[in-house]
Amino acid sequence: MKRFLLGLGLAFFAACDDESSFVRPGDEDSSSSVIPGSSGDLSSSSVTPKSSVSETSVSSSSVRSSSSAEPVLSSAEGGEDLSSSSVRSSSSVASSSSVRSSSSAPVEDLSSSSSAKSSSSVKSSSSVASSSSAKSSSSVTPQSSSSAKSSSSVSSSSEYVPFDHTVTLGEMRDQYKKFTDERNDRSYYYITIRGKNKADEADSVTVMAENLNIGTMITYVKDQADDTTIERYCYDRDTTNCDRYGALYQWAEMMQLPSRCNTESCADLIQPNHQGICPDGWRLLTQDDFYIVLHADGNTHGIEGVRSSYGFNGYNSTGYSLVGAGVVADRKCQGIVEYAYWYYPDEYEEDSDSRAYLSATSRSGTGANLYRDLKTNGLSVRCVKLEE
Template sequence: MRKSFQHVIATLNLFQGTHSLTIFLLAAIFVLSSCDDSSSASSNGSDENAAVDSSSSVCKDCDDESSSSAKKIESSAEKDVESSDDAKIDESSSIKENRTSSSSVKTDDSSSSKKDVSSSSVSSSSSVKSSSSSSVKQSSSSVGFIDPDDVVTGTMTDSRDNKVYKTVTIGTQTWMAENLNYAYTSVPYKFDSKYGSYTSDSTSWCYDDDPSNCDKYGRLYTWAASMDSIGTWSTNGIGCGYGSTCSPTYPVRGICPTGWHLPTKAEFETLFTAVGGSFQAAKRLKSASGWEAAGEATDAYGFSALPAGARDNKGAFSSPGLYAYFWSATEFRDYAYNMFLYSNDEFAYLEYNYKYDGFSVRCVKDSD
């Protein structure tokens, strides 16, 4: 501004005379124009500075707010991250817990979760296979397991020949604790097939036709004889024999003494359950002596199953000391079910065989 006035005065001193007024006016206009430009420039500068200051001021204010907001956002973000991390940690922990829980089923650790899992599996093979009576009791109590200490022993007499047999009560069932040795000889045996025929004067035999074996093992009977297919003592098993199917009325007394009957397949299954399951039934039902593998037999329940072997349809005897077969009253087409025990096996089987085979018989007492 000051430089502009000095410039005007210098111009007036230069131009003096008649045209001084005109020149003065022109100079004034020039000065005013310069002032306007300067003022405008100054004003623009001030506005820009003000804008900068204002912007700076706003930014300063905003910095505080934005800083606060940023901090809030950052804090919130951190919390979200922490929350996410926590979630991941929780998820990871949950996975680990699940894996731990899963692994607890597979290991023998004594943690409570593993005990719960193992105890919830009532019929697991590991608990059934345990040789400890208490563990078997615990695992099988809900399915009818009977502790060996709870069995009741006794005797019964067959009024037909006055033979006395040991008995054992296991839970709700009372069984003969010896193989039946009633000499069923009044009916001859005849077997015909395309391969030939075979006849015998009896449908029950002592092993190897040696009477001393009857004293030891009891007799071997065809299924027809076991069911009393001609109706000597009852009509429930009439017509049940080889080459035909029948519809017996249960219980089937068959060849058993009065008040007793030939067990069904289901009654054998009940017996297996009562002694801890089929996985251990053979070991616990077999006599402690008389088997080739004596170490596989404990006779824990006094059932004393003996390995009497078998007799086929041609009169050949086999496997004493190695196998035991016991007829049931349940047929399957041309076959009939039987309980099968093997010397070297702890497992008890329910299988079916030809009705003409000669097997042992164990009778079970009729329900009261």
């Protein structure tokens, strides 16, 4: 009988252990990982985001929370500050021609944090059609609206309550408007930010105050290579993180170009006002757009005025509400709460096959520098409303 029980136990252990595609808590390598080609090292954080609160309890404090993290993304480390006029410009007028904006700005590679542990394997279920003109529409998995209960997310409780995004917004509550993406009924707050452009002229941009979240969740050990549908990474394979911070996308996926564009140049396919995975009537955020955000009227705090005061150590005086969504790099999720990374719709000219332009900031950073790095990393996406 003892031999029988021992044999049964060994068989059960072998069966439970055969889950190579599912990463359990503690399975990932805890050693420091740096995005290939980078020169820095962004340490990971164990900071836990605050719980969501009701819409009526939006914080109005303009005093940022303290942080013990050291600044890691400053101009001294090789990145170029976006306040510089040498940052590449792009068109602000809709056009159908395949013209790229240009830049001669020398920039450095982006670094990443040590790997964060995975906590769940959550799959989304329902499907809607994508509006992209570059990829054919197919089974795009929706994420629930912030005002309705989610049916596709799994949490430790029996019923997941969608994150209240009003807690990340700034003090200018009366200036926010709300838009619903018809592809998956996900609602986004957006705001018009007025400031100065690179020519030091008065200008404005109407931009989502939240990161984009649409697509079928896949594991981040795989490329977003299905050109028939929008795919997304959720930090730790948890759709609640996509709801809270937005999804993470490889460059070609963000652009809604063939996945081969992550490893070869697709300069001829990049359009001015490139829509990418943004909804109809919206386009991808450009370097020029973010310059206006950073130089918004009344923003005396630089990048700290762009970061949310909720969990990202900022003043949010611009209303942009940047959050620490982290990054997927080296097939690992890294830096949630501590770092924000976002692509621009531009390839890096000197290595257009594999690298694109992006910006990044940390929770304690004093700059939002311009970098170049691999298109296969997973970064956040923001959308800008087309001018009517």
